[in-house]
Amino acid sequence: MADSFRVGIGDVPAVPGLGPDQGWVGMTVQFLVDAAGAGAEHVVFGRAVFAPGQAEHQWHRHPGAEEFALIVRGRGIVLDGDNEIPVSAGDVVFHHKGAWHGFRNTSSSEEAEMIWGWAGAASRAEAGYELRYPPQ
Numbered sequence: 001m002a003d004s005f006r007v008g009i010g011d012v013p014a015v016p017g018l019g020p021d022q023g024w025v026g027m028t029v030q031f032l033v034d035a036a037g038a039g040a041e042h043v044v045f046g047r048a049v050f051a052p053g054q055a056e057h058q059w060h061r062h063p064g065a066e067e068f069a070l071i072v073r074g075r076g077i078v079l080d081g082d083n084e085i086p087v088s089a090g091d092v093v094f095h096h097k098g099a100w101h102g103f104r105n106t107s108s109s110e111e112a113e114m115i116w117g118w119a120g121a122a123s124r125a126e127a128g129y130e131l132r133y134p135p136q
Contacts (some may be wrong), residue, residue: 005033005037005038005039007032007033007037007038009030009032009047012030012031012032012037013030014028014029014030015029015030015031020135021135022129022131023057023058023059023060023102023131024057024058025054025055025056025057025058026050026051026053026054026055026056026105027048027049027050027051027055027056027057028048028049029046029047029048030046030047030048031044031045031046031124032045032046032047033045033046034046034122034123035122035123035126036123040122041122042119042120042121042122043117043118043119043121043122044065044117044118044121044122044123044124044127045115045116045117046115046116046117047113047114047115047116048103048113048114048116049111049112049113049114050074050076050103050104050105050111050112050113050114051105051111052105052107052108052109052110052111053105053108054104054105055104055105055112056102056103056104056105057102057103057104058079058102058131058132058133059079059100059101059102059131059132059133060100060101060102060129060130060131060132061098061099061100061101061128061129061130061132062097062098062118062121062127062128062129062130063097063098063128063130064097064120064121064126064127064128065097065118065119065120065121065126065127065128066094066095066096066097066118066119066120067094067095067101067116067117067118067119068092068093068094068095068116068117068119069092069093069103069114069115069116069117070090070091070092070114070115070116071087071088071089071090071091071092071093071112071113071114072089072113072114072115073089073110073111073112073113074088074089074105074107074110074111074112074113075087075088075089075105075106075107075110075112076088076103076104076105076106076107076112077103077104077106078093078101078102078103079100079101079102079103079104080093080095080099080100080101081099081100081101082100084104086106097120100132
């Protein structure tokens with residue numbers, strides 16, 4: 001394994017199989033750095049793009065990883081515990097391990113883009129994932 005890893009955003013396909021049944025609504029997600037692609041041991045670095053309208057990553061948590069995110073463009077609502085916090089481009093958010101959180105694009109005409117990461121896990125399986133309100 002090389003000491004360093006480089007990848008272009010345009011070189012990484014969206015993660016397949018992420019849909020509304022798992023809380024991923026109207027969004028595309030890329031895992032840019034993780035165990036599988038980069039050989040990472042403790043981090044995941046990714047990108048999410050939320051379509052205009054009702055796109056959201058519904059309330060969820062992952063007990064094996066902290067999460068941080070930078071809103072690159074657009075605006076939305078960060079779901080945090082039982083709170084909804086307005087955010088826009090340039091804002092950074094942080095969620096502790098196991099904290100309920102999510103994101104909703106509030107623009108009817110603009111995409112929202114987020115660069116995010118997990119600390120403490122190098123894969124989705126290690127991070128864990130639990131949807132707060134699973135589909136019935």
